[in-house]
Amino acid sequence: xxxxxxxNFSAGPSVLPEAVLEQAAAEMLDWHGSGMSVMEMSHRxxxxxxxxxxxxxxxxxxxxxxxxxxVLFMQGGATAENAIVPMNLIxxxxxxxxxxxxxxxxxxKSFKEAAKYGDVTVxxxxxxxxxxxxxxxxxxTWVPDVSQWRVRSTAAYLHLCSNETIGGVEFIxxxxxxxxxxxxxxxxxxxVDASSHFLxxxxxxxxxxxxxxxxxxxxxxxxxxxxxxxxxxxxHALPVCPSxxxxxxxxxxxxxxxxxxxxxxxxxxxxFKWLLRQGGLSVIEKANITKSDALYGFFDQSQFYRxxxxxxxxxxxxxxxxxxxxxxxxxxxxxxxxxxxxQLKGHKSVGGMRASIYNAMPLEGVMALIDYLQWFEREHG
Ligand code: PLP
Numbered sequence: 359x360x361x362x363x364x365x366n367f368s369a370g371p372s373v374l375p376e377a378v379l380e381q382a383a384a385e386m387l388d389w390h391g392s393g394m395s396v397m398e399m400s401h402r403x404x405x406x407x408x409x410x411x412x413x414x415x416x417x418x419x420x421x422x423x424x425x426x427x428x429v430l431f432m433q434g435g436a437t438a439e440n441a442i443v444p445m446n447l448i449x450x451x452x453x454x455x456x457x458x459x460x461x462x463x464x465x466x467k468s469f470k471e472a473a474k475y476g477d478v479t480v481x482x483x484x485x486x487x488x489x490x491x492x493x494x495x496x497x498x499t500w501v502p503d504v505s506q507w508r509v510r511s512t513a514a515y516l517h518l519c520s521n522e523t524i525g526g527v528e529f530i531x532x533x534x535x536x537x538x539x540x541x542x543x544x545x546x547x548x549x550v551d552a553s554s555h556f557l558x559x560x561x562x563x564x565x566x567x568x569x570x571x572x573x574x575x576x577x578x579x580x581x582x583x584x585x586x587x588x589x590x591x592x593x594h595a596l597p598v599c600p601s602x603x604x605x606x607x608x609x610x611x612x613x614x615x616x617x618x619x620x621x622x623x624x625x626x627x628x629x630f631k632w633l634l635r636q637g638g639l640s641v642i643e644k645a646n647i648t649k650s651d652a653l654y655g656f657f658d659q660s661q662f663y664r665x666x667x668x669x670x671x672x673x674x675x676x677x678x679x680x681x682x683x684x685x686x687x688x689x690x691x692x693x694x695x696x697x698x699x700x701q702l703k704g705h706k707s708v709g710g711m712r713a714s715i716y717n718a719m720p721l722e723g724v725m726a727l728i729d730y731l732q733w734f735e736r737e738h739g
Pocket of ligand 1: 434436437438521522523551552553554
């Protein structure tokens with residue numbers, strides 16, 4: 359495979375490690391002497407069982423997650439989880455209460471979906487201007503301080519999106535036991551949509567009841583959703599919950615209640631092994647800090663570009679930025695494409711630009727982007 363593919367800054371589905379793609383290509387017709395492609399295997403046969411079991415145990419090793427959590431490979435993406443979560447968990451609260459922190463498009467979608475299943479309220483929101491003395495930040499570019507969150511002690515769970523892929527707002531940490539205690543909600547488990555920074559760094563599972571992530575950013579191809587759920591929270595599905603989405607069924611059958619997305623799980627398993635070979639999530643985190651610091655550092659010294667997110671919550675994975683003169687946007691994108699820098703256009707709901715720099719984007723790709731940013735500024739500044 360060519361070493362010189364264009365750099366791909368897509369927010370997802372996004373770039374995968376070339377070593378993973380090469381291995382998948384080499385094993386395409388005959389997986390480990392089985393005479394079958396992984397796509398052709400029975401999901402209950404010994405070969406796929408081995409693939410699925412290894413994927414689960416490698417993922418547990420990467421995250422440091424023990425048997426008190428079930429690790430499930432599901433379908434429907436994070437969008438389906440927005441409904442599957444309340445269908446499975448909201449019944450833990452007799453009043454069907456669940457609370458949501460809104461920090462952008464994805465958490466707002468989760469909140470609206472959950473409202474179909476119970477009494478959901480907003481625990482905190484960044485839908486206003488924030489003035490931190492030094493500077494003013496617009497709506498959706500910051501995270502409300504935990505001391506201001508209002509969580510009901512009766513809530514079945516507290517939901518947050520730990521990395522807003524569109525706005526580029528990342529929770530570097532989420533509330534710990536002391537902070538949940540201070541909110542008067544010591545027993546309310548966190549439910550985290552971690553789709554777009556899953557596996558980008560170690561994560562603290564001590565307060566997590568459940569975490570979900572669509573694979574198609576850092577974990578593999580579209581088609582598989584990773585669900586990690588504390589076993590004691592399973593078993594409260596509403597009668598309306600489809601049986602294939604009832605966590606107790608999926609956990610009991612080790613993700614094979616019905617035919618799982620076998621090929622997507624296989625590729626995700628190769629990604630997990632690639633991450634272990636890199637040295638695990640602490641090593642990956644260092645690389646992600648280096649890459650994102652380089653990019654934000656560049657924007658902060660420029661008068662030509664702007665990175666709108668508050669420095670304390672800037673995403674290491676999705677870096678939104680604007681050109682101060684937006685009439686140059688199309689020329690910027692055309693030039694970038696010609697320079698081998700693809701998919702830099704921002705999400706249609708916010709405009710501007712966005713560079714997604716997931717695990718598989720090397721520092722070299724980020725430096726190539728910075729070179730282009732400098733060149734374009736010299737040409738048009
Ligand atoms: N949540 C986040 C944070 C996302 O980034 C996305 C998609 O990009 C979704 C949810 C929706 O995922 P899907 O399209 O797989 O349903």
